[in-house]
Amino acid sequence: MNWPAFQRASSCPVGDPASLSRLDEIIAAEFSNITGIVAVKQGSIVYENYYNGFAEEDKQHVASVTKSVLSALIGIAIDKGFIEDENAKVVDFFPEYALDELDVEEQRKDITIRHLLTMTAPHPHDDWQEPLDQLCMQPDWIYYTLSRLGQLGEIGDFKYSTAGAHLLSAILTRSTGLSAREFANGHLFGPAGMHIIPDFPMEAYGFDELFGQGVRGWVHDPGRYSTGGWGLTLTTRDMARFGQLYLNRGRLENKQIIPESWVEKSVAMNPNQYGYLWWLRNEGGIQSYSALGDGGNMICCLPELGMAFAISSTFMINPRDRWFLINDYLIPALS
Known part of the structure; x- marks a missing residue:
């Protein structure tokens, strides 16, 4: 797809080559169920890679995202x-x-x-x-x-x-x-x-149709209501696109797709650290808001850095928190 204002940076991937070269080793050892990573900075893709046989056009069940x-x-x-x-x-x-x-x-x-x-x-x-x-x-x-x-x-x-x-x-x-x-x-x-x-x-x-390998498109219940809490399939790029839209306060070029006021209310910090179906985080001075799904599916937005990270994953029990991958490796490598 040719997405305006959402292209690869001319030198993609950018950042520290030595740090980026260690990513595959780290992912294989500690994040083995990841299927794709797309990192966006200032509206451009600065890192993109796929794993476990997945590719750019493959959709993943993103669970609670x-x-x-x-x-x-x-x-x-x-x-x-x-x-x-x-x-x-x-x-x-x-x-x-x-x-x-x-x-x-x-x-x-x-x-x-x-x-x-x-x-x-x-x-x-x-x-x-x-x-x-x-x-x-x-x-x-x-x-x-x-x-x-x-x-x-x-x-x-x-x-x-x-x-x-x-x-x-x-x-x-x-x-x-x-x-x-x-x-x-x-x-x-x-x-x-x-x-x-x-x-x-x-x-x-059954389990397969609702949660497993049989999930396609957007699951619906017997009344044909789309499942509200899980069941949507997205490409990793689409996940990143959605994150970038929130970084842009709901705007894409000259189109206000999500109301700006809604974005602000959705990600405003509060004592529960949970906005309008977004998880909120303030760690090490870095504020972020994330869409999280079982298995380690994640859209993480860091407004102060102008960055969004999309990580798609297959289901596994107790996956390692993707924040460590983002904070310890991706941010230093791509900043």
Whole structure:
């Protein structure tokens, strides 16, 4: 693809050749499931390499990086008037469900889109032990999640929930009449020069189709809502393109694709170190915000350096934190 304002630097890769030459050895020894790395600096690709048989046009399931993409879509939908704002009440988007008949906490009625974006809505699971297998066995993922929303905890307390992110996808569809995949193609992927995601109807909802080798395009639930918390496939370049868009405060040349105010709110530091479906970090004086997914998929943006790093990976349990690779090797080599 010929992407304006997102080309290889004329001397790509740039930086310290000795440091870059050690990268392959370090990756093989400590980050063996990485499939691609694209580093962008001031709008140009300054480093790009692929591993484990992957190449530039290969798409990877990016797992929870999907959440950060969905955050952008919510911001775009608000800007275009499909959703009033992030203070809208979640239950108001699902009037056909008889939620008042359920014996659950009243606080469910007070949960807003903002609470889902910031992972501050109560859910009835222990921290980091969400039963996604139970969600995926339901005929109606939306009713299942809504029926549990508001239990075990208080509004405002951080609790990571992938099911909560899926509700955001349903809200987007209820508001726009389009799936998250369709809305992204028209309002984010296409305008930003990323690959359009085709429709791949799902014939089964097993582990392979939802999480494994069978993931294609953007996974959807039995109601055809695009999965909000995982299930999106992107090339490593598309991941970097998305990161660069945030570095540019949502703007590509003369096009404001994501509202600038939404980008600012999404990555503003707070005590939870979690923005609008973005992880926030301040370490060693370096501020960053990242989209993170299982296996080590990562889009890391460092605004003070004008750099974004995209790292795609196959799934593995307990991969090494990609921040060490970025901070200890890539930044020194490419600065």
